[in-house]
Amino acid sequence: MIIKKNISLKTFTTIRLGGIGKKILFPENLEDIHSITDILISPKTLILGKGSNIAFNDKGYNGNIISLKYFKKTDISIENKKYINLSANISCARLAKYCYKKKIPGFEFLHGIPGTLGGALIMNAGAFKQEIWDSVHSARFVDSHGALKVWPRERFKTSYRKIYRDKIALFLDLTLMINTKKKFNKDLLGKYSNLRTDTQPVKQWSSGCIFKNPSKDISASYLIDSSDILPRRIGGIYISNKHCNYFINDGTGTCKDLVKLIEHVQNVVKGKYNILLKKEICIF
Ligand SMILES: Cc1cc2nc3c(=O)[nH]c(=O)nc-3n(C[C@H](O)[C@H](O)[C@H](O)COP(=O)(O)OP(=O)(O)OC[C@H]3O[C@@H](n4cnc5c(N)ncnc54)[C@H](O)[C@@H]3O)c2cc1C
Structure with missing residues (x-):
């Protein structure tokens, strides 16, 4: 497992703010995750996605930080034409592009969100009147006691840009539902992208x-x-x-x-x- 110590946190955030991070751990597989369970479930530990919704204090972060950047990704896969399985460290943009290529509707809104699916689950990320949790079927996570759990969507409590996360330490992967009643519109992804670049810096x-x-x-x-x-x-x-x-x-x-x-x-x-x-x- 890669461990970086005393490293500037600026480059780990899209707003480029933060002092020095004491330690960032980069687990690469489930064994690594198990070996750092105590750290993972500590309330002082922070999970880092792409840092697109985070700013760190100028004094830095004194606790441990865990990043899934080098965690082995399972490829995005389709199950029974109804579900999409993927790792939480895959980017929202990659999922949106994958769905576009496969003509799967419903995930175009994720294209301009520069985070990971894990970050999106925690933030209940959304745009253009859609939110990620509208499409979640189930998710696998390490709970606050260090146990691996798979829960169906109904067990998670979410609201606008929020998940009630006291039982969740780390999202590992998720299954999304394909809305088979929706029609694929090849122009939608481009339309959303243009809207973003026209109205957002x-x-x-x-x-x-x-x-x-x-x-x-x-x-x-x-x-x-x-x-x-x-x-x-x-x-x-x-x-x-x-x-x-x-x-x-x-x-x-x-x-x-x-x-x-x-x-x-x-x-x-x-x-x-x-x-x-x-x-x-x-x-x-
Ligand atoms: C240009 C720009 C446009 C944006 N547009 C949108 C938008 O349209 N809609 C929107 O909702 N947001 C938007 N955002 C904000 C941001 O991209 C989202 O909130 C995104 O979901 C954060 O993902 P991340 O991987 O960067 O998470 P981070 O910023 O790294 O982390 C966010 C939170 O999630 C937690 N976290 C991250 N990964 C995991 C994991 N695997 N398990 C458990 N906890 C985890 C972190 O601890 C933290 O609490 C935008 C940001 C930028 C810079």
Whole structure:
């Protein structure tokens, strides 16, 4: 198993924020996972996907970090034309492309989400009115006592951008349901991609949306946009002009800047609308 010590965490996040990580463990197979069960179930241990919804503190992360980056992936496979089996460390983009090639409808929304399926399960990632848990049939995970479990979807409690995860230490793989009633639309993936590049700063250092939408009818970006936030920048972190729920790191930003900008936006929006915006980004 590869272990890296005292390593900069910046490059492990898409917003490029964080100090030094004490230790990152990269289990490569189930045996490695078993050998680190004690570490895995410790509340101080953090699981890292592609870091596309994470910012680390400037002081770094003192606990252990576990990444499935080098974990042996089982190839994506189709079962009985009804199910898709895959590892949790496979990227959302790869799944979306696989389904596109096989003309399987329903997973186009995952194309622009730059994370892993494991991260998507934890965040209940979604876009274009779809969420990953709409399609989950079952998932295999290491539970909070270190046991391997397979649960059907009904046993997991999820809501908008959230899973109730007290029993879950690490997602290993999952089975998705193919909606056989849906028709494949070859233009949909391209349409979603264009919509993203037109409206979101996808090429800059960010972690996607900073805040969750307060409800189905009110978007966080509407509240931010209409609150005339000033200043729009703190240190090296600024509110994107293309999509105001994206905060960008210009390369000089710190996690402290990010936290200050988050609090500043929360205060202004609370003052104007009496709504407290809740964070979607995970700050460790
Ligand atoms: C440009 C951009 C666009 C984005 N667009 C969207 C969007 O449209 N919709 C959306 O919902 N999100 C979006 N995001 C946010 C992000 O991509 C998603 O939340 C994604 O699902 C996170 O996956 P990850 O692998 O990067 O997880 P990480 O950011 O690495 O981790 C997120 C959380 O999941 C946990 N975790 C990760 N893997 C596992 C695992 N295998 N087992 C247990 N816990 C795990 C981590 O501990 C952490 O708590 C966007 C981000 C960016 C940068």
